[in-house]
Amino acid sequence: MTALPPDADRRALTDLAGLEAAGLLPAGSGLEDVAAAFRIRLSPAMRAAIAAPDDPVARQFVPSAAERIVGPDDLADPIGDAAHEVAPGLTRRYPDRAILAVTKACEVYCRFCFRRETVGAAGPLPEAGLAEALAWLARSPEVREVILTGGDPMSLSPRRLGEVLRRLAAIPHIEVLRLHTRVPVVAPERIDAAMLAALDLPCAVWVVVHTNHVAELAPAALEALSRLNRAGVPLLAQTVLLRGVNDSADALEALFRALLRARVKPYYLHHCDRARGAGHFRTTIAEGRAIMAELRRRLSGAALPTYVLDIPGGFGKVPVGPAYIAPGPEGWTVTDPQGRRHAYADPDPAPDACPGAGPAPRPGPDPDASPGPGPGPGREADCPPARPLP
Numbered sequence: 001m002t003a004l005p006p007d008a009d010r011r012a013l014t015d016l017a018g019l020e021a022a023g024l025l026p027a028g029s030g031l032e033d034v035a036a037a038f039r040i041r042l043s044p045a046m047r048a049a050i051a052a053p054d055d056p057v058a059r060q061f062v063p064s065a066a067e068r069i070v071g072p073d074d075l076a077d078p079i080g081d082a083a084h085e086v087a088p089g090l091t092r093r094y095p096d097r098a099i100l101a102v103t104k105a106c107e108v109y110c111r112f113c114f115r116r117e118t119v120g121a122a123g124p125l126p127e128a129g130l131a132e133a134l135a136w137l138a139r140s141p142e143v144r145e146v147i148l149t150g151g152d153p154m155s156l157s158p159r160r161l162g163e164v165l166r167r168l169a170a171i172p173h174i175e176v177l178r179l180h181t182r183v184p185v186v187a188p189e190r191i192d193a194a195m196l197a198a199l200d201l202p203c204a205v206w207v208v209v210h211t212n213h214v215a216e217l218a219p220a221a222l223e224a225l226s227r228l229n230r231a232g233v234p235l236l237a238q239t240v241l242l243r244g245v246n247d248s249a250d251a252l253e254a255l256f257r258a259l260l261r262a263r264v265k266p267y268y269l270h271h272c273d274r275a276r277g278a279g280h281f282r283t284t285i286a287e288g289r290a291i292m293a294e295l296r297r298r299l300s301g302a303a304l305p306t307y308v309l310d311i312p313g314g315f316g317k318v319p320v321g322p323a324y325i326a327p328g329p330e331g332w333t334v335t336d337p338q339g340r341r342h343a344y345a346d347p348d349p350a351p352d353a354c355p356g357a358g359p360a361p362r363p364g365p366d367p368d369a370s371p372g373p374g375p376g377p378g379r380e381a382d383c384p385p386a387r388p389l390p
Contacts, residue, residue, distance in 0.1 A: 088129030
């Protein structure tokens with residue numbers, strides 16, 4: 001192995017040579033085409049979190065030959081950013097909120113990134129584009145929340161980020177600003193007094209931390225989260241379900257418990273998007289639902305995120321977790337976290353609430369529920385196996 005310079009532990013690794021010298025890839029890995037297709041960046045904090053070249057942290061950041069495989073369903077823009085762009089860097093998919101990509105740069109580049117075709121290609125959103133985006137927001141009073149993304153908004157300097165946040169907060173109808181970031185975990189040293197001051201605004205500022213495995217939550221990351229907590233910044237977490245990284249109830253339980261101890265609410269568990277070259281990370285939805293059913297048995301509601309799918313093409317996120325209720329003989333059949341089924345009946349409508357109404361109608365088919373008391377051949381299970389009703 002090539003000897004590393006004395007200050008190597010303080011520098012990000014950004015090429016194959018650096019990864020090979022660090023022992024994270026074999027010498028002469030031959031992955032030049034993979035590195036050319038999607039940039040490499042491994043922060044010092046994440047390098048320190050890697051215990052072995054193929055462990056769950058390394059798999060997220062170290063390129064592999066599997067990225068050469070592009071499936072027929074893979075997409076360059078899996079969540080439809082371009083199709084829903086209303087101004088430079090500004091995407092709107094929902095009536096009351098918009099996404100502002102303030103930079104294309106990140107402190108790390110995740111090999112499964114759904115924006116892998118564009119991140120790293122440029123730095124901050126130019127002033128002309130930012131001004132156009134802010135002008136669009138100013139004349140759109142129905143938009144109440146702006147989500148800052150990229151790239152990673154916290155990769156900007158505190159001065160630059162603070163300026164963008166203040167300009168957004170000055171728009172009267174913007175009530176909430178939300179930052180989606182990996183920085184508190186992958187570059188915790190950036191959560192300093194200047195960054196905290198940039199987040200101190202009259203409107204609500206939420207930080208949503210992206211983390212996928214408990215090994216990422218090193219002491220420095222937990223200290224950065226604590227600094228945000230002490231500054232009064234509410235914290236959520238989002239996680240991507242990744243094959244070979246966290247695709248088990250044990251792995252996700254450990255992560256979500258650690259986040260809750262750090263006063264971070266697990267918010268979303270994302271089904272992995274259909275990004276080109278990231279197919280080896282994708283699980284099936286059935287696998288994800290089975291994991292979520294097991295987690296509900298183990299964890300409190302405070303520790304459980306919502307399992308969601310971003311519909312390809314930019315049609316929005318929808319929950320895809322297991323269903324626990326289905327039409328039954330006398331109303332509904334409800335499955336508890338242990339897999340036991342119970343009958344539940346709705347009340348008749350109150351006469352004064354629904355004049356002339358008769359008895360409550362029997363429930364019709366529920367498109368989100370399993371079609372009957374249990375899965376038949378080839379049918380996906382919505383809930384864990386359960387005892388039949390007596």
